Amino acid sequence: MTMPATQCLIRLHQEHHSLEDYQGGVPRWCSGCGDNAILAAIQRVCRDEDLRPEKTMFVSGIGCSSRLPHYMKTYGFHGIHGRAFPVAEGIKMARPDLHVFVNTGDGDCCSIGAAHWIHAIRYNMNMTVMLHDNHVYGLTKKQASPTSPLGLKSNTTPRGSQLAALNPLSVTLGVQNVSFVAQAVDWVPEVMYDIMSAAFRHRGFSFVRIIQRCPEFLPKMFEPWLHDPQKTLLLSHKDGLQISAGLSKTYRNQQEHDPSNIDRAREIASLEDPLPVGILYRNPQVPCYEDLRHPAQMRTPEFIRAGFEAELDKVTVWPDQDAQTQRAA
Amino acid sequence: MDMAARFQEQFVFHLTGKRHGGELDAIDGLNLRPALLAGFRDLTRLRYDFPVVLVENAIRGGSVQSLSSVIDEVLQQVAPRGIEGERLRKHVLRLEREIRALVAQGATGWLSELWTLAAARFTSGPDETPGKVLEHTGAALESDGEVLDCGHQLPARVLRHLWKQVQVEKARTFHADAGALAVKLSDILRAAFVHSVEGRRAESLKASVGGPHQEIFDFTAMSNLLRRPGAGDQLHEGRRKRIEHALSVLRSQRFFATPEGKQPTHDAGPYEFLFDDCASAVQAFRDRLPQVLELARTMSIAQLEADGCYIEANHDPLFAEFDASALGPTDMATFPNYLVCIAPGRIDAPENVMLMEVLASGLPIKILVQTEEVLEDSPVSEGHLAFGARGAQLASTAIGLDNVFVLQSSSSNLYQLRDRVHGGVACAGPALFSIFSGPPSPVSSLPPYLTATTAMQARAFPAFTCDPAAGTDWASRFSLEDNPQPEADWPVDSLTYSDEELQRVSEKLAFTIADFVATDRRYARHFARVPRSHWNTNMLRTDEWLALDTKDQAGKVPYVLAVDEDDVLHRLIVDGKLMQAARRCREMWRRLQELGGIHNSHAERLLARERTAWEEQKQREFASLKDATRAAAAPAPGVAPAATATPQAPVSTAQAAPAQAVPAEKPSDDPYIETARCSSCNECTLINDRMFAYDANQQAYIADADAGTYRELVEAAENCQLSIIHPGKPRKPGEPGLDELIKRAEPFA
Structure with missing residues (x-):
């Protein structure tokens, strides 16, 4: 069907953006940090989806990852530790017309912000979430995070961590109303871009865990995966990712996975070696909280004023009977 | 009179439509009905699609509900499991029957009103308890609205109701x-x-x-x-x-x-969008066009x-x-649609012309054409029957226009088609609803529901939908699936009865247009009852008679099976004029079947051609295989039998040719980066941002290999965690420490 003439007129002079329109400054991350790859990919998504910078919002908590809004030339909210989700939900509720992105780290999301994370999945509000997972607290100079592997020696675990790592994918897939779960790695930028595009286009809470390198504190952590492509399992499907021929030459370990199959998604989520990369689960039918709570009546200033007046009238004491009678009339 | 003379009399009736002699009876006043309808004498005792409730303020899909479905909803809420619930269920189902009887007698109103009225009848009996219980149960009614039986008023009321729902939704948006x-x-x-x-x-x-x-x-x-x-x-x-x-x-x-x-x-208040003729609707559309433009422009x-x-x-x-x-x-879809309900008596030639112009124009006008008659006496040829060209043929013509939603159905099927009617009313372009409701005044002993449904059964007024929004080809757009047994010429049902010796007999019976016409007392002259003693083997059922070639039909007389009020079977022979109309009806149905992909002549021809080609191909393959086997069985002179025992597959040129060694791509001496794999980590650009730069996707490439030293290239390759930088060979021979650098660069070649 052709586009209506009125829509053509509206779009006639729509601006087209370049990558520079989204680049907000020189990143202060360490060289070699995986955050750079995530930043580059999300800027490409913004450009290719032609998002208007003034209609785009990046929200973050605290941590290396959460510096990302500073490097975007869009609106941003560098929040407080673990509270990126409530802020993003409030923004989406008040301004559903904005494109909301959330950048959070493994400490910010999976530790202090875990309660907000669980309920954000349940709410399924339309936003794109990037969990920058480098398995360590980097900003505070190497402490173990919830996703740190068993035995990791850090400033808080000098004899090695004693708890098994939390798996953010399994947790997300276990929460009611989950609607989009994917995993990317910063060293395969082509797939990361495709996943982020799919996540943005999904209407609902799109959760993308991005495994990223921390060259400063865990320089050797992902070397085996970097040097052996067979240790990365690419998930492809006609309704998921389509792997390019060029990439297939390097990454031959591929598996077809239907993103609508949540049981299989849960099995894949628990894999550690090879590392699954792709869209694990997608269900566009899950309703978004902002749609469920969309008010039937528009909240115009007149409507709000009338509501206030009605509430205040309930507790108003009228000084004389005549005034009360007049009011009742 | 001997058997031959009796048959002669039947044959003369079939040829001329006149009864000669006294052996054949006229059927006027016998109150006969087709045998397949023997079991449907009292519809009020059946739970079926009617009456319907036009539910107010319902969500989509629930705005037209059958009385039975509403009652079932109530029972689910109020009737608990166990004896108490069972007792209440029986009372409510009795009340449903009472409401159905009230509506059949002409009562009108909302369901809650009829519920109260029916419950009051129970209260007036010796035991008041059921009535009071039912009055109380009525409070659980969640769906309320006007109750309508399948009658002359139904099509316009249902369409207006659904149209109103669509307009409410549009206004909300x-x-x-x-x-x-x-x-x-x-x-x-x-x-x-x-x-x-x-x-x-x-x-x-x-x-x-x-x-x-x-x-x-x-x-x-x-x-x-x-x-x-x-x-x-x-x-x-x-x-x-x-x-x-x-x-x-x-x-x-x-x-x-x-x-x-x-x-x-x-x-001045809002505009009116309901009309009863096309000209008024078009005039209103033209008058309001400037305001439409202004509002659309303003919204943009x-x-x-x-x-x-x-x-x-x-x-x-x-x-x-x-x-x-x-x-x-x-754009127009955001504005209210115009609804035109043309009264059956007003669909004359000028209105027809205007209607087709409206449909062809693509204006968002929805038109209901209600048809009362599908058969009528031909105005051209006296005594012959014609299909009602004024109403019944409109829909067939309209499907030829592009982008017009067309729905044809009898009113008895409207409940089943409610979602499609809603789709037609809500679609962006024009829509035509051609509905057969039967004559306004009774012409048979059948209730209006049976008249309407038998018209569809007999293919006299087949149901079909053409929805342009469903796709671009006929297979997607056109559907005949709402007709009973759409793949057959006539729907077949089984009839079970007792013969003269009280033995149970069951036979398959087709319902043809002759059966449908037999229900209408105005066409009784086309039938004659044959006494049981005169039944003979030259009498054929109408569907069997129509299936014969013309030459085989000679000497055979078609009949339909009917029952009287005592359910006694009769054979009614049919005259040639009606059978001629039946043949036309069948041919028109077959044309529709072709459109619906059933027995499509093009597809069948193609299939036959492909089958023939496939068979010929298989024959050839079989013959060549046979030859090869025979050749293999006879050993060639000088060749060892073992070498020829297995037939060799023909060797392709590509295989026969010696394998060409693919020349390995010679590694370039120039430095390069696998840019697509770059993770934008800044390692290389920090070493030399003139030599290494980012492209439009923020991925690194070598911007100028001469903007730095070979040492910088090698160090960048070593620092790159993805090992995607390849330093190549040194470009400046005089650079110090080259031997060592070349050695360090070897892993990245």
């Missing part, structure tokens, strides 16, 4: 969109006022603060401080006028009724203004030229 735009535009004006000189006067500032706190501020001093507005705070005069005009148009539009609780902004301008995207230099000329040609079906 419009008010949400227009309201949001109005709020945004008002905000722009309010913000402009607050920033203006006028808005910063002491009086304005004072008015913006609540009464109890007005005394604690010095608004004059505040005004002096704020008096000088910044240049960017001023609203351009042209923009102000544009916004004010947009707000005025949005508030004064007459296409949608004002939402409840709001004062109407226009004295308001959207641009609200987003801050209106560029006067670009948009002003375009909106100045905005005319009717700019409006497409999608």
Whole structure:
């Protein structure tokens, strides 16, 4: 069907953006940090989806990852530790017309912000979430995070961590109303871009865990995966990712996975070696909280004023009977 | 009279339609009905699709419900498991039967009213308890609305009801969109006022603060401080006028009724969109077109203004030229549809012409054409029957027009087709609903529901849908699936009865158009009853008779099976004129079947051709295989049998040719980066940002290999965690330490 003439007129002079329109400054991350790859990919998504910078919002908590809004030339909210989700939900509720992105780290999301994370999945509000997972607290100079592997020696675990790592994918897939779960790695930028595009286009809470390198504190952590492509399992499907021929030459370990199959998604989520990369689960039918709570009546200033007046009238004491009678009339 | 003479009399009737001799009886007054309808004498005792409830304020899909489904909903809520629940269930089902009987007797009203009326009948009996219980149960009714039986009024009422639902939904969407735009535009004006000189006067500032706190501020001093507005705070005069005009148009539009609780902004009230002829609807559409354009234009301008995207230099000329040609079906779909319900008596030739013009124009006009007769005496040839060209043929003609939603059905099927009717009413373009409801006054002993449903069964008024939105080809658009047994010429059902020796007999019986006509006392002259003693083997059922070749039909007389009020079987022979009409009916049905992909002649021809080609191909393959086997069995002189025992597959040229060694790509001596794999980690650009740079995707490439040293290339390759930098060979022979660097570069070659 052709586009209506009125829509053509509206779009006639729509601006087209370049990558520079989204680049907000020189990143202060360490060289070699995986955050750079995530930043580059999300800027490409913004450009290719032609998002208007003034209609785009990046929200973050605290941590290396959460510096990302500073490097975007869009609106941003560098929040407080673990509270990126409530802020993003409030923004989406008040301004559903904005494109909301959330950048959070493994400490910010999976530790202090875990309660907000669980309920954000349940709410399924339309936003794109990037969990920058480098398995360590980097900003505070190497402490173990919830996703740190068993035995990791850090400033808080000098004899090695004693708890098994939390798996953010399994947790997300276990929460009611989950609607989009994917995993990317910063060293395969082509797939990361495709996943982020799919996540943005999904209407609902799109959760993308991005495994990223921390060259400063865990320089050797992902070397085996970097040097052996067979240790990365690419998930492809006609309704998921389509792997390019060029990439297939390097990454031959591929598996077809239907993103609508949540049981299989849960099995894949628990894999550690090879590392699954792709869209694990997608269900566009899950309703978004902002749609469920969309008010039937528009909240115009007149409507709000009338509501206030009605509430205040309930507790108003009228000084004389005549005034009360007049009011009742 | 001997058997031959008796048959002669039957044959003469078949040929001439006249009864000679006294052996054949006229069927007038016998009150016969087709044998397959013997079991449907009292519809009030059956739970079926009718009556329907036109539910008010229902969500989509539930706005037309059958009485039985509403009762089932109530029972699910109020009748618990166990004996008490079972007792209540029996009472409620009795009440349902009572309501059905009331409606069949002509009672009208909402379901809650009829429920009370029916419950009162139980209260008036010796035991008042059931009546009181039922009155109490009525409170659980969640779906309420007008109750309608399958009758002459049904098509227009159902269509109007669904049309109203669609308009309510459209109005809701419009008010949400227009309201949001109005709020945004008002905000722009309010913000402009607050920033203006006028808005910063002491009086304005004072008015913006609540009464109890007005005394604690010095608004004059505040005004002096704020008096000088910044240049960017001023609203351009042209923009102000544009916004004010947009707000005025949005508030004064007459296409949608004002939402409840709001004062109407226009004295004349909303427009009317219901008409009873096409000309009036078209005239109204033309008269309102300027207002349609103005509102569509305003909505676009308001959207641009609200987003801050209106560029006067670009948009002003375009909106100045905005005319009717700019409006497409999608734009028009946001406005209310026009509904035209043409009364059966008014569908004459001029109305037909106007109707086809409206449908061809693509205007969003929905037209109901109600048909009362499918058979009528031909005005051209006396005594012959013609299919009602005025109504029944319209839908067939309309499907030839592109992008017209067409639905043809009998009224008895409207409940089953309610979602499709809703789809047709809601679609963007024109729609035609051709509905057969039967004659307004009774012409048979059958209730209107059976008259309507038998018309569809007999293929006299087949049901079909053509929905352009469903796809671009006939297979997607056209559907015959709502007809009974659409793959057959006539639907077949089984009839079970007792013969003269009280033995149970069961046989398959087709329901043809002759059976349908037999229900209409106006066409009784086309039938004659044959006494049982005169039944003979030359009598054939109508479907069997029609299936014969013309030469085989000679000497055979077609008949239909009918029953009287005592359910005694009779054979009614049929005259040739009616059988001629039946043949035409069958041929028209077959044309429809072809459109619906059933026994499609093109497809069948293609299939036959392909099958023949496939068989020939297989024959050839079989023959060649046979030859090869025979050749293999006879050993060639000088060749060892073992070498030829297995037939060799033909060797392709490619295989036969010696394998070409693919030349390995010679590694380049120039340095390069696998850019697509770059993770933008900055390692290389920090070493030398003139040698290494980022492309448009923020991925690294070698911008200038001569902008640095070979050492920098090697160090970048070593630092790159993905090992995607390849330093190549040194470009400057004099660079110190080259031997060592070349060695270090070897892993990255």
